[in-house]
Amino acid sequence: xxxxxxxxxxxxxxxxxxxxxxxxxxxxxxxxxxxxxxxxxxxxxxxxxxxxxxxxxxxxxxxxxxxxxxxxxxxxxxxxxxxxxxxxxxxxxxxxxxxxxxxxxxxxxxxxxxxxxxxxxxxxxxxxxxxxxxxxxxxxxxxxxxxxxxxxxxxxxxxxxxxxxxxxxxxxxxxxxxx
Amino acid sequence: xxxxxxxxxxxxxxxxxxxxxxxxxxxxxxxxxxxxxxxxxxxxxxxxxxxxxxxxxxxxxxxxxxxxxxxxxxxxxxxxxxxxxxxxxxxxxxxxxxxxxxxxxxxxxxxxxxxxxxxxxxxxxxxxxxxxxxxxxxxxxxxxxxxxxxxxxxxxxxxxxxxxxxxxxxxxxxxxxxxxxxxxxxxxxxxxxxxxxxxxxxxxx
Numbered sequence: 001x002x003x004x005x006x007x008x009x010x011x012x013x014x015x016x017x018x019x020x021x022x023x024x025x026x027x028x029x030x031x032x033x034x035x036x037x038x039x040x041x042x043x044x045x046x047x048x049x050x051x052x053x054x055x056x057x058x059x060x061x062x063x064x065x066x067x068x069x070x071x072x073x074x075x076x077x078x079x080x081x082x083x084x085x086x087x088x089x090x091x092x093x094x095x096x097x098x099x100x101x102x103x104x105x106x107x108x109x110x111x112x113x114x115x116x117x118x119x120x121x122x123x124x125x126x127x128x129x130x131x132x133x134x135x136x137x138x139x140x141x142x143x144x145x146x147x148x149x150x151x152x153x154x155x156x157x158x159x160x161x162x163x164x165x166x167x168x169x170x171x172x173x174x175x176x177x178x179x
Numbered sequence: 180x181x182x183x184x185x186x187x188x189x190x191x192x193x194x195x196x197x198x199x200x201x202x203x204x205x206x207x208x209x210x211x212x213x214x215x216x217x218x219x220x221x222x223x224x225x226x227x228x229x230x231x232x233x234x235x236x237x238x239x240x241x242x243x244x245x246x247x248x249x250x251x252x253x254x255x256x257x258x259x260x261x262x263x264x265x266x267x268x269x270x271x272x273x274x275x276x277x278x279x280x281x282x283x284x285x286x287x288x289x290x291x292x293x294x295x296x297x298x299x300x301x302x303x304x305x306x307x308x309x310x311x312x313x314x315x316x317x318x319x320x321x322x323x324x325x326x327x328x329x330x331x332x333x334x335x336x337x338x339x340x341x342x343x344x345x346x347x348x349x350x351x352x353x354x355x356x357x358x359x360x361x362x363x364x365x366x367x368x369x370x371x372x373x374x375x376x377x378x379x380x381x382x383x384x
Contacts, residue, residue, distance in 0.1 A: 071249050073283075074381060101378055103249055103347065130345040133356075136376040144319045145378045 041107050043100070043115075045126040048135035054097055054125070055139065055151065061093045062154040062177040066122070067139075067147050069101040070110045074164045075148040079118070081167040085174060086122055092178045096122035101147060104128060152177055208317010211373045214333035215241070215325065218312045220275065220305035223292045228273070228303045230327075230334055237269035238328040238337070238364060240357065243307075243318040245276045246294045247285040248380035251321045253346045255298055258322070261342070261357060262302040270326075270361055272302040277313035277321065278383040280306075286383070313382055320379030326360050337364055340375030 044050075057063060066082055068075035079098075086096040098120060102111045107126065115124050129135055136145045140160035143149060148164045154177050161173070209215055217230045230239060240261055244251040262272035280287035288306050295304045307313050316325055317339075326338035338360035343352040356375050363370040 072380065073383070103253075106249070130347045130351070132346075132377045133341060133344055133354075133375040136378070143376070145376045146320050146381045147378065148381075 041112065041126070043111075043124045043126050045128050047129040048127070048131070048138065051099065051125065051127050051129075052138070055153070058155055060155070061095050062152065062174070064094060064096040064122075064174070065099060065151040065153075066096070067099045067101060067127075067149045067151075069147060070106060070114045071102065072147050078148055078164045078166075078170075079120070081165060081170050083118075083121055084167060085170050089174060089178065094174065094178065098122040098124045100124060100126045102126065208315065208319075209325065209336045209339070211336055211339065213336045215327050215336050216315055217334070218305075220307060220312065221288070222303045222305050223288070223295045223300075228305055230273070233271060235269060236271060236329060238326065238361075239334065240265065240270060240272045240361070241316070241325040241327060242272055242274050242322055242342075243277045243313055243316070243320075243325075243382070244274050244322040245278050245283070245286045245380070246290050247278070247283055248321045250346055250377075250379045254322050254342055257342055257349055259298065259301060264358075265361055266301070268361075268365060270365070274300070274302055274304045275307050275312060275318075276304065277307045277310060277318055279310055282383040310382075310384055318382060320377070320381055322379060324357055326357065326364065328364055337370055338373050340372075341377035344375075346377070 054063075055065060064082065064086065066075075068079065070076065082096065082098075086094060100111055111124075111126070114120075132145060136143055139151065140149075140162070143160060143162050146162060150161045150165065150170075152159055152161070152173060157177055159173065159176075165173070219227050219229045222228045230236075233239070242258055244254070244258065246252075258272060258274065265271065276286050276291055278286040280290075284290070291304055291306060294300075318325070322342060324338065324340060324342055325336055327334040328337045329335075338357065340356060342355075342357045343349075344354040344356065345352045354372070356372055359372065360370045
């Protein structure tokens with residue numbers, strides 16, 4: 001009975017878009033340890049297939065995609081630069097998506113409070129896909145998986161940065177896209 | 180774009196490894212087939228440890244890991260299991276903490292001793308004091324595994340990457356990269372997957 005409600009809840013999430021899916025229900029019903037996305041997590045939870053469309057949007061905007069996690073010190077250090085840049089450049093057609101790689105056990109305890117406390121304006125999404133060796137090279141062939149890492153793209157250009165940024169560095173790079 | 184990328188990939192790799200990208204350290208360090216340098220690092224028991232000390236070893240699982248990284252913690256039990264399985268077969272685990280304790284106090288030598296005792300580590304847990312070993316290997320994150328095979332020329336790098344393909348749940352693992360590599364190495368067959376990528380904690384330098 002408990003499993004059934006868990007299952008229903010999950011199905012609801014699956015139905016709400018390209019949220020993380022499980023391949024078969026049997027696995028789901030026997031998997032009691034699975035972290036079930038719930039209403040306490042106000043961000044979309046994607047596997048790589050769910051995230052991928054955000055990495056190749058068309059149109060006139062420029063997208064900053066920052067890969068981070070609350071446990072990653074340098075990510076937290078550079079976050080204010082990203083937030084500030086986003087606020088300043090929003091009017092120039094810049095969108096920012098903050099892809100959290102926090103683990104399921106940290107979503108409620110760390111991620112949600114962090115986003116709230118810092119009043120993050122970028123769009124927070126969760127990437128929860130343990131098949132890292134499959135998806136890391138799809139984001140960039142040279143990326144070894146270290147974070148912070150950032151992708152900036154628009155319809156004309158695309159650059160992946162497997163390192164952190166200062167405010168100046170981020171703006172220098174972003175200006176290549178919006179000017 | 181994609182095609183162009185894959186064609187240019189090998190070329191790009193060469194360029195990046197010689198010039199670096201945007202002044203940030205590029206993916207230098209060892210590649211498959213390179214001979215890894217030995218080291219002499221202090222173990223949690225105070226003794227210095229070198230690969231040379233292991234006379235009868237056929238190889239080593241050199242694993243850069245630490246106390247504080249959530250991924251390292253998630254893999255702790257699996258690292259212990261690797262040592263339990265392969266030490267007796269001649270391939271012991273040598274764990275190295277590459278982080279600078281001044282930046283990451285939770286990875287201090289004392290904290291390492293505490294953690295090793297709590298988890299009853301059966302393998303050396305060494306501090307990369309001065310942080311010279313991890314750049315030489317090209318370790319970029321924790322945990323980061325380097326499988327070495329001892330031969331007449333030295334310790335040859337046979338596999339670099341992740342332990343397996345699911346950090347979250349050991350029971351959901353489909354590909355045990357490290358075990359597959361060690362098994363192939365010990366049986367003298369080709370290692371099918373020699374390089375894998377994973378999200379991990381950047382090393383605190």
